[in-house]
Amino acid sequence: MMNRRTLTQSAAALAAAAWLGWAPAALAADEAPDALIKRLSSDVLETVKGDKSIKAGDVDKIMVLVNKTILPHVNFRRMTAAAVGPAWRSATPEQQQRLQDEFKTLLIRTYSGALSQVSDQSIVVRPLRAAPEDKDVLVRTEIRGRGEPVQLDYRLEKTPGQGSGWKIYNLNVLGVWLVETYRTQFAQEINAKGVNGLIDALAARNKANAGAATGVAGAR
Amino acid sequence: MTTHARFTAWAARVAALALGAALLGGCASGPHANPADPFEPYNRGMTTFNDNVDKAVLKPVATLYRDATPQPLRTGVGNFFANLGDAWSFVNNLLQLRPLEAYDSMVRFSVNSVLGLGGVLDIASEMGVERHRQDFGLTLGRWGVPTGPYLVLPLLGPSTVRDTAALPVDYMVGDLVDHVHDVPVRNSLYGLRFIDKRAQLLGATTVLDEAALDPYSFTRDVYLKLRNPADAGADDDQGGKLPEDY
Numbered sequence: 001m002m003n004r005r006t007l008t009q010s011a012a013a014l015a016a017a018a019w020l021g022w023a024p025a026a027l028a029a030d031e032a033p034d035a036l037i038k039r040l041s042s043d044v045l046e047t048v049k050g051d052k053s054i055k056a057g058d059v060d061k062i063m064v065l066v067n068k069t070i071l072p073h074v075n076f077r078r079m080t081a082a083a084v085g086p087a088w089r090s091a092t093p094e095q096q097q098r099l100q101d102e103f104k105t106l107l108i109r110t111y112s113g114a115l116s117q118v119s120d121q122s123i124v125v126r127p128l129r130a131a132p133e134d135k136d137v138l139v140r141t142e143i144r145g146r147g148e149p150v151q152l153d154y155r156l157e158k159t160p161g162q163g164s165g166w167k168i169y170n171l172n173v174l175g176v177w178l179v180e181t182y183r184t185q186f187a188q189e190i191n192a193k194g195v196n197g198l199i200d201a202l203a204a205r206n207k208a209n210a211g212a213a214t215g216v217a218g219a220r
Numbered sequence: 221m222t223t224h225a226r227f228t229a230w231a232a233r234v235a236a237l238a239l240g241a242a243l244l245g246g247c248a249s250g251p252h253a254n255p256a257d258p259f260e261p262y263n264r265g266m267t268t269f270n271d272n273v274d275k276a277v278l279k280p281v282a283t284l285y286r287d288a289t290p291q292p293l294r295t296g297v298g299n300f301f302a303n304l305g306d307a308w309s310f311v312n313n314l315l316q317l318r319p320l321e322a323y324d325s326m327v328r329f330s331v332n333s334v335l336g337l338g339g340v341l342d343i344a345s346e347m348g349v350e351r352h353r354q355d356f357g358l359t360l361g362r363w364g365v366p367t368g369p370y371l372v373l374p375l376l377g378p379s380t381v382r383d384t385a386a387l388p389v390d391y392m393v394g395d396l397v398d399h400v401h402d403v404p405v406r407n408s409l410y411g412l413r414f415i416d417k418r419a420q421l422l423g424a425t426t427v428l429d430e431a432a433l434d435p436y437s438f439t440r441d442v443y444l445k446l447r448n449p450a451d452a453g454a455d456d457d458q459g460g461k462l463p464e465d466y
Contacts, residue, residue, distance in 0.1 A: 078462065078464075079462075082462040082463065106431070109430060110427060110430050110431040113426060113427045113430055114427050116423075117423040117427075129457055130457075136461065138457050138459065138460065149350065153459075153460070155459075155460040155461065155462075169462060170460040170461075170462060171460075172459065172460055174446065175445065175446060175449060176442050176445045176446065177459065177460045179460070179462060180460075181438065181441055181442060181445075184437065184441050185432065185433045185434060185437065185438060185441075186433075188433070188434060188437060189433060201433050202433070205430075205432075205433055209430045212430070
């Protein structure tokens with residue numbers, strides 16, 4: 001009797017877990033791009049606002065949050081390839097992987113640093129100007145707080161396959177496209193020291209950022 | 221060596237470096253020279269100079285100001301100066317034939333000046349009236365004047381040849397603080413505005429330093445884009461599209 005009850009409970013718990021685990025993936029596949037951006041932004045902003053240690057400047061904690069919430073919805077490979085430019089094709093798969101990993105670390109760190117300054121902001125998603133069959137759309141948002149609103153636009157692509165859905169591949173902050181800005185930065189390094197030079201420069205920047213954050217945390 | 225002597229020696233070294241870079245400015249050409257930045261060697265020298273002044277003086281003072289004053293006071297100070305800016309934005313929005321933006325700026329300035337205690341409270345923002353910041357350099361841009369080469373100014377930082385030419389108009393006509401006749405009051409207002417602005421940027425400069433491989437060219441590229449809204453592609457639905465094959 002006891003055994004049976006436990007069994008039923010376990011089965012119910014398992015089913016619930018499976019349902020919870022499966023539901024967001026199914027949701028993501030059908031979710032409209034502007035709804036996705038709205039949900040991700042609100043999630044992150046609310047968490048940042050409600051967390052005292054994040055407010056105190058704990059960038060590592062924000063990075064965990066960004067990794068968990070935003071990362072599954074970003075096509076880093078496409079972003080990196082476009083930022084690296086023509087040299088991407090001639091890079092070896094190992095070099096491509098390292099470029100992608102270092103660039104990812106850099107962007108997450110920067111994004112998290114910007115988020116650590118959030119106080120009373122809220123996000124407004126502007127109406128989407130796209131046809132239902134579009135596979136590549138622009139979602140415009142504004143972060144409103146004190147003073148001027150901050151323009152933050154996302155370029156998304158629809159990726160085929162189960163549970164993949166819309167992925168962000170470019171970002172516009174205040175009218176400046178991120179990939180375009182990094183393309184110039186990367187070209188400067190590649191022209192001077194080649195692809196390996198760029199990898200080294202990215203790795204050094206990430207190392208310095210991680211060190212600076214530890215220093216700040218220690219000083220607090 | 222005393223601190224003062226060390227500072228003098230350092231200042232002399234920086235001045236020499238900046239001057240040397242300025243003299244070299246004419247030779248800025250090479251396979252990778254950026255066409256938008258023919259004065260790059262001078263600009264880099266001046267950026268180093270500005271960074272050092274910032275590190276030694278401006279940033280510490282701004283940090284002190286931030287830590288010693290309560291947030292509501294700083295918000296009030298920022299609002300006050302931003303409100304004066306709205307008046308000049310109104311004029312420039314008019315000159316740029318942007319009637320809606322001019323109207324917003326006028327409403328902002330009058331509402332905040334009267335109901336917001338001389339601009340200390342930003343009531344217009346709470347009413348949902350947006351700020352459309354403009355200056356005479358952007359007005360010239362609207363009239364078709366290109367930005368010209370990138371130019372880093374002593375203490376003032378990033379600018380362009382066009383915006384530098386427009387600065388006297390911004391300062392002598394558009395700046396309401398400049399119209400204050402009492403000299404000590406005027407200078408105090410200048411000082412306070414400078415410190416307040418730097419304090420507001422404390423967070424932004426950290427993010428910028430972390431994001432860039434080469435902070436100089438990163439700042440330059442972003443600045444030129446922001447001063448050239450026409451080709452920023454911000455109003456274009458195709459903006460930011462990337463090739464699919466990689």
